[in-house]
Amino acid sequence: MTFRGLTWDHPRGRLALERAGGPVTWDVQPLEGFESAPIRETCANYDLVVLDHPHLGEALNAGCLRPLDELFAAADLDAIGARTIGPCLESYEMAGRLWALPLDAATQVMAVRGDMVQDVPRTWDAVLDMARAGGKVGLSLAGPHAFLSFLSVAQALNPGMDLRNGDVWVPTDTATQALAILGELARLTPEQVWPLNPIGILDLMSNSDALALCPLVYGYVNYADHALDKPIDFHDAPSIGDGAPGSILGGTGIAVSTRCEMTEDLRAHLLWLMREDTQTGFIPQNAGQPSARAAWQDADVNAPVGGFYAQTTRTLETASIRPRHDGFIAFQSDASALLREGFQSNCPDGRLASDLADLFSRSQKTVGRKAG
Incomplete structure (x- = not known):
């Protein structure tokens, strides 16, 4: 059969x-x-x-x-x-x-062109410093990934959060801090990177010198193969200070x-x-x-x-589980679109955090329905 x-x-x-x-x-x-x-x-x-x-x-x-x-x-x-x-x-x-x-x-980890980056940043402050200095840093923003990047930074800021049941949301202060980090990085992200999914970003890094580092992208071991002309190195996702990496499984x-x-x-x-x-x-x-x-x-x-696996094990072991309620898939797409528009229009972080919370609340209409 x-x-x-x-x-x-x-x-x-x-x-x-x-x-x-x-x-x-x-x-x-x-x-x-x-x-x-x-x-x-x-x-x-x-x-x-x-x-x-x-x-x-x-x-x-x-x-x-x-x-x-x-x-x-x-x-x-x-x-x-x-x-x-x-x-x-x-x-x-x-x-x-x-x-x-x-x-x-x-899970989301840091992708680096080792031949272009001498000192790999370990924290979000260091990633921002590299981007401000013109270090060819770009975020993964297409599809659901702008929102997933937001969740990862929020998790680094607030590692005690557990959103898996879809019944709680990111605290306002955590969301606002995460958006401040991401908003600046988004505006420093090369325009050609914005429409690319993770595979597209890793293709760009592997086939050109247009991007040296993506701080959060889902790891693909295929791009770390040292038989490639331009292999990509993968490292743990950035942390806040000495904290654990923030990453969404x-x-x-x-x-x-x-x-x-x-x-x-x-x-x-x-x-x-x-x-x-x-x-x-x-x-x-x-x-x-x-x-x-x-x-x-x-x-x-x-x-x-x-060393793709060994160098990102810590991030995977501490990765967080997304909300899984019925309605979440549509929400993460809508939330990503909201974030991209907010970053492009320089929407204030507090207002964007409030809009995200409202959007999440509307997605919860099916939470608590009996699973069949």
Whole structure:
């Protein structure tokens, strides 16, 4: 029996899955579709869906995913959880159940052209100093990323925040401080960088000298390959002073739609993808970005990519989980558009913080609805 799966169209998203064989035929969609396509429609057409955790509220209220405790033995899920780095597995836990297997681990980190930057900044103050000095610093602002950058700076300022349930918002003083940092950096960001998604930014850095540093961009190990002419170095996200890096978790999980009838063959294949030896061998050998902590600590996995994993482990271990309520996906797109417009028009930070809070409040209309 053959199953249909949908993943995203980048070597990191598709290559390992395609080469793994097994009972699944994989289709792909662009990154923008992955970030914003309605999950109900996707699950109606596919047995397996590669998704990111902010889609969970929408998916649960649509009743289109199968809880994994009905499909896998508790011992198998516990073992996967024990092996997984940072909050990657818990980001797929909602309403007391697990809804996806953490296939891929990522968070926002700092991307640097090591041949162009001699002293890598570690704090937001140092990033601002570099940008003011004309150091070719640019923010990731396209799509949902202006808002995700805001959340990351807010998390660095206020590491105790936990927004995952969609029932609380960033305190006003934290939001205002974060917007002051980002607003200045946005205005110093080269114009050609503004419309680029993370892949576009990393392509620009890898193929030209137009940008030396992006302080927050989702890490793609493919661009750290030292076989490239201009490899990119990845480091922990910036902090506020001596604090922890502020970063918003990304990565992907494999979810099972309600249209899928699980077989032993499919179950075995999915468990094989999550095995530690697969995660430290097959996945990174085929352009994937593993979720197993052992892979991030493995010297052989790190060697060909300039220590990508080791140099960003701290950020991933402390990364924060986004709100996941039904309504969040549309909100993060609208919030990003609001921020881009605010940065371009020099909107006062306090007013922009208030507008964001109002927009978030309107997105909460479905919070508390019963997950189906």
